[in-house]
Amino acid sequence: MENKILIVEDERSIGEILKYGLEKDGYEVELAYNGEKALEKVNQQDFALVLLDIMLPGKDGFQVCREIRSSFSNLPIIMITAKEEEVDKILGLELGADDYITKPFSVREVIARVKAVLRRTSEPVKSSQAILKSGEIEINLNTMEAFKNGREIELTFREFTLLTFLMQHKNHVFNRQQLLNEVWGYEYTGEDRTVDVMIRRLREKVEDDPAEPNYICTKRGMGYYFRRKE
Numbered sequence: 001m002e003n004k005i006l007i008v009e010d011e012r013s014i015g016e017i018l019k020y021g022l023e024k025d026g027y028e029v030e031l032a033y034n035g036e037k038a039l040e041k042v043n044q045q046d047f048a049l050v051l052l053d054i055m056l057p058g059k060d061g062f063q064v065c066r067e068i069r070s071s072f073s074n075l076p077i078i079m080i081t082a083k084e085e086e087v088d089k090i091l092g093l094e095l096g097a098d099d100y101i102t103k104p105f106s107v108r109e110v111i112a113r114v115k116a117v118l119r120r121t122s123e124p125v126k127s128s129q130a131i132l133k134s135g136e137i138e139i140n141l142n143t144m145e146a147f148k149n150g151r152e153i154e155l156t157f158r159e160f161t162l163l164t165f166l167m168q169h170k171n172h173v174f175n176r177q178q179l180l181n182e183v184w185g186y187e188y189t190g191e192d193r194t195v196d197v198m199i200r201r202l203r204e205k206v207e208d209d210p211a212e213p214n215y216i217c218t219k220r221g222m223g224y225y226f227r228r229k230e
C-alpha cells in the first residue's frame with residue numbers, strides 16, 4: 001500500500017492527532033501503541049512508511065527500528081524523539097533511520113517530512129538510464145539495488161538515494177545544504193552532521209577502505225562528490 005503509514009506511539013493523544021492530520025491529507029493510517037504490536041503489523045501489512053517514537057514501553061524505538069531494518073531494509077522510517085541526546089544516538093548508531101523529528105512538533109511539519117520521504121521513494125529517479133555504473137559500483141534504478149563487483153550492497157532507502165544522486169552527478173561537488181535539499185528533499189534546519197553520518201555509512205558499505213575513499217570523496221571545506229571512473 002503506497003499510501004499507508006504506521007504510527008508507533010504510546011501517548012495516545014499524540015498518536016491520534018498525527019493520525020487525524022495524516023488521514024486528512026489522504027493517507028491511510030494504522031496506530032501501534034508499543035513496539036511488539038508495531039513489529040506484528042509491519043510483518044502482516046505493507047506500509048509505505050513508519051513514524052516511530054523512541055520512548056515506548058517494552059521495546060524502545062531503537063530496538064524496533066533495528067528489528068524492522070533486519071527484515072525490511074527499504075521501508076522508510078522516521079524516528080520521533082523528545083531529547084537532544086536521542087538525536088545524537090539516532091545519528092551515531094547505525095540504525096538506518098531515514099529521518100527524525102524532534103518533539104514538540106507541529107502536525108504540519110510531520111506531514112511535510114512524510115511527504116518528502118515518500119516523494120523520494122515513489123518518484124522514479126529522473127533519468128532515462130536504469131543502470132548507473134562506475135568502476136566496481138553499479139546501481140539499478142528500477143529494482144533499487146546496488147552492487148559492488150556483482151555482489152549486492154545492502155543499502156537503506158536514504159543511502160541508496162544519496163548514492164544515486166552522487167553517481168548521477170559524477171565529479172560534481174555538493175555542499176551539505178545542497179545534499180540535504182536534493183536528497184532529503186526539504187529545507188533542513190542546520191543539522192549538517194546528518195549528511196556526514198550518511199556519507200560515513202555509505203563509505204563503510206561501498207569503499208574498500210572507508211578512511212581512504214575511492215568513490216565517495218571529500219573536497220575539503222567544500223563538500224562531497226562521486227569520483228568518475230571509467
Ligand code: CA
Nearest residue numbers: 010011053055
Ligand atoms: Ca512515547
